Amino acid sequence: MKILTKQTRLVFRLTIAVGMIFLICVSALAQDLRHRLQTKFTQVQTGVRALVQAGDNPAGIFVVLKQIKPALDAGHPEKAEALLDQALAMIKQEQKKPSASKSSPLPISTRIEPSSDLYANPAPVTIAGYHGSAMEPFISPDGHYLFFNNQNDPGVNTDLRFAVRTGKTTFRYLGLLPGVNSPVLDAVASMDRAGHFYFTTPRSYARTQNLIYTGEFDGKAVKNVRPAPWDIRSNVPGAIDMDTSVSPDGRTLYISRAVIVSGLPAPKSSVIFIAQRIRGQFQEVPGSAQIMKNINVDGLNYAAAISSDGLELYFTRASQRMAGASAPGASMRIMTATRTSITAPFGEARVLRKITGFVEAPSISLDRKEMFYHKREGNKCVIYRASRS
Template identity: 40%
Template sequence: MKILFRIICISLLMMSCSSDDQESNDSPLVYPSFGSEIEVAINGLSFDAMEPFISSDGNYLFFNNVNDGVNTKLYYATRVNDSTFDYVGELMGTNQTTTPHLDAVADMDANGKFYWTSTRNYPTELNNLFRGNFSAGNVNAIERVQGDFNMNTPGWLVMDHGISLDGQYLYFSNARFDNTNCVGPCETTLGIAQKENASTFSTLPNSASILQNINDSNYIYYAPCISSDNLELYYTRYLKGQITPDTVFEICIAIRSNASSEFSVPSVLFAETISTLIEAPTLTVDKNIMYYHQKTTNSHKIMMRYRNAQ
């Protein structure tokens, strides 16, 4: 669960712009809606599943176990049908072996470029986003993702991230941690970076204006997910401050009419308190299914919802 990544330790996204093409005031925004919740069965899995990511072909479901920052690893399962997957095992190449460690938050573009967050050699090396090439349950050619979106400041991490389907845009969530003065992230900022070369992304000059309706200093943001057409941005948020049993976690969406305009004011799709919190949405390429995880009595499970017809 992404919140534990920030609450217990410490482990987005956004996209391009141009203010010339704003949504017309004459055209009301139509936000998508989703149907009832369905629990996803992962045959053979005996532990928690959190922070899901569905591959562009729909055949692989990636996830990590509990985000405790001690022994957090990436795993994967293969598709049987929309709500059923067969557990395979660890995602080879991504996971550290010496505790304490964290390898979590799977992402992948349509070309098999796999991204995840890792505490490898942290804090000696502060840029903690990694990438590699995925093939048949293995990730190789591993390297750190470089770019000015890395704060390279002790206490700051790329807490979450999301890659666009074509691999050209990185949506990132920078978070500042300070265990003395706050539990979990003290503050976060969402941004968008564009690919410069295989391992480097540069923050868009108009990243702030594209996200001006979303970024709000009163909230903690994480788990961004950009739709395949770059028109819908999903993420999780909660109000900044002490986390209590009454803290509400929200899966939100912001939309736009074209991929070169700013995102709308967000709409809350789902909301739960921490006892049953829901986080980390991911969408199929056709946008018809949303997967996410939810806290249950004894564990964290992956859930899904079908998109309602519009």
């Protein structure tokens, strides 16, 4: 089975978002030219959808599509059309590749990672009244609510949902989370103790390059939804900030940043960096790379969660693990790392070996006694709970 990573799914959603802005930009063009551009863009969207459904990553095509709006804004529709032709040619080239050359989009790793039994006894979570796919869970700091989204795949309208706790592994579905959902992807919830809520959405990405939104959760809905207040922009071409996890005190964000390069079947890299709130805006912490030097060493690293004291980090790592590694084959695993103070670097990350399978997106309770994550079972994702040993 081909691995459809979170980065691949998000790239597809960003392509759709670019399409929405594209339709606005071409509305003022002459009818014949507008029709030709719209037809080609529809062909590109259809081709991208087919590639993703086949397990391929359209990251390189997305890099090309991002250049269309600037070309139209500058009054160069002929350049926009040339970019569409380039994207269509890339799709055809990708479709001609033999399946053997596309066996896995994940980077290769031979690292032998240490393991940990810190969390064990995994058990599926039951959400009464909800029967769909459930992924990217977040347990609220008071342990009362479980936030999650449905399947984050092409052809599915991904929305944020929530449930109220009724037992150790049981919740009652409350429905779509009011205030946050849009016609495009809305996913990957995180919240601090004061109710400041964060999530990923590409609703304005083509215009603002912003994927992370925030608001205030009042127990029933999220109010005052807006782009997250930060001054964090990467100068690296193709960089996108996929998701964020806020510390319980609300002062620090752990952000996943992927770099998409044209021609590569998966992101070139995905790293986690740290930002802190300074005078109302989040800014990257000086020395973030040094603090995370033992985290961003291998594979694609994303979907972080931080303990209340800031000394324990949990995250997802994805890679192909080759002969010589502890578990050869395509691997999605949940990792943990610790440090001695909030300014010290994290130590070497360890695999939580009792949490097995296609697993992603850890979320730990405020008291650290339980962890929630999702696991793919067949064509569906299921939320699991593990307890601290």
